[in-house]
Amino acid sequence: MKRVVITGAGTINALGHSVPDTLEAMREGRCGIAELDFRDVDRLAIRIGGQVRGFEAEGRFNRQQMTLYDRFTQFTLTAAKEAIEQSGIEFHGDTAARSGVVLGTAGGGVSTWDDNYRAVYEEGKNRVHPFVVPKLMNNAAASHVSMEYNLKGPSFTVSTACASSNHAMALAFQMVRSGAAPAMLTGGSESMLCFGGVKAWEGLRVMSKDACRPFSANRNGMVQGEGAGVFVFEEYEHAKARGADILCEVVGYAMSSDAADIVMPSKQGASRAMAGALADGGIDAGKVGYINAHGTGTAANDKTECAAVADVFGPHADNLLISSTKSMHGHLIGGTGAVELLACIMAVRDGVVAPTIGYEETDPECALDVVPNEAREVPVEYALSNAFAFGGLNAVLAVKRI
Known part of the structure; x- marks a missing residue:
């Protein structure tokens, strides 16, 4: 089995248009959640x-590209560019032939769906652009990244x-660890902040109208976000041979289904x-210093997640730091785990744990150290990133200081 390291990271989200800007905002406990600005928001x-502010796609992509790139693809390509530039990796020859890209998204081109439903049903048009399908398909971002970087x-x-x-x-980690690929671009993106995207989530009645307050007794729901996070996962010896700057090591993962x-x-x-990720990485539970929680700010998720942490870590749960950065950047749905992995990298690389902002009242059912409102400087050797999805589908990653 190969060792897997992260040699590049890129992002765009409500906190910043780059990794340094995002980490600075996390350290400061800055809130990127604000009033939405798009067509028909008053309805x-x-x-x-x-919402990602100040992002001008026209200055980044040409007219032909704009006909093919939904906003979620634009975010992905922006983050991928930053990750590859930081990594310094080049894809040619055998490296290009064996390396790939695995990305996550829940909705794909939601803005494209929304725009074209309007055109057909509201405006009465009988034709849509011939590239609507390749623009909205969930694999569009992965395909364009593969083409852009060979x-x-x-x-x-x-x-x-x-x-x-x-x-x-x-999955990208598994491919590099098994030797199937020397490097993989991986992460995810989402852009559901349009009328149809928010209206659909309203129907679930799990959304807050004022703020995301994970673990706080007065929490009243989740808040949507948008953006992307992309990373270069690379085999350790491959990275070492080319003198790459290594951000951290990926050491374990696990997936489970609630089937409930x-x-x-x-x-x-x-x-x-969580227990599976520890076992996969051969990690003693007592050595985990930080968990980036799924932490949505809903009553059900937060108390269930805290109970699960207590179940897995036992007495050590009292010494763990666990925070939800969704309180700052919102819930990026399919892209959320990618942006949240940045907080884990910051914890193990820089010794800074991002806070859970908006925390106001203690909840006895969430009686863990949730790093309320202010970041904390503390050495962290291992960190976990939790993601627990609708459908009962769970995935946890473990990273290590290197």
């Missing part, structure tokens, strides 16, 4: 979200609701995923 009951190995998209990115990164309910979380399913 929505939910009018807040972690990635000819295994390339595909994973769609498992809110665990999509973690499932994608787990389509929307309600399960303590047992979450516990199996």
Whole structure:
């Protein structure tokens, strides 16, 4: 089995248009959630979200590309460019032939769906653009990344609701660790912040109208976000041979299915995923210093996740730091695990644990150290990133300081 390291990271989200900007915002406990700004937002009951501001696609992509790139693809290519530039990796020859891209998204081209439904049903048009299907398909971002960077190995998209990115990164990790690929681009993206995307989530009645307050007793729901996170997962010796700057090591993963309910979380399913990641990485539970929680800010998720942490870590749970950065950037649905992995990298590389902001009242059912409101400087050797999705699909990644 090969060792797997991360040599590049890129992102765009409500906190920043790059990794340094995002990590600075996390360290400062800055909130990227604000009033939404798009067509017909006044018709929505939910009018807040972690929207990416100041992103001008026209200055990044030409007219032909714009006909093919939905907003989620634009975000993905922006994050991938940053990750590859930081990594310094080049894809040619055997490296290009065997390396690939695995990305997660839940909705794919939601904005494209929304625009074209409007055109047909509201405006009465009988034709849509011939590239609507390749623009909205879930694998569009992965395909364009593979074409942009000459990635000819295994390339595909994973769609498992809110665990999509973690499932994608787990599969990329597995491919590099097994020797099937020397490097993989992986992560995820989402852009559901349009009228139809938010209206659909309103129907679930799990959305907050004012703020995301994970673990706080007065929490009242989740807040949607948008953006992307992309990483270069690379075989350790391959990275070392070319003198790459290594951000951290990926050491374990696990996936589980609740097999119970389509929307309600399960303590047992979450516990199996966390315990499985520890077992896969050969990690002593007492050495884990930080967990980036799924932490949606809903009543059901937060207490279930805390119970699962207590179940897996036992007495050590009292010494763990566990925070939800969704309180700052919102819930990126299929892209959320990718952006949240940045907080785990910051914890093990820089010794800074991102806070759970908006925390106001202690909840006895969430009686863990949730790093309320202010970041904390503390050495962290191992960190876990949790993702627990609708459909009862769970994926947990474990990373290590190197």
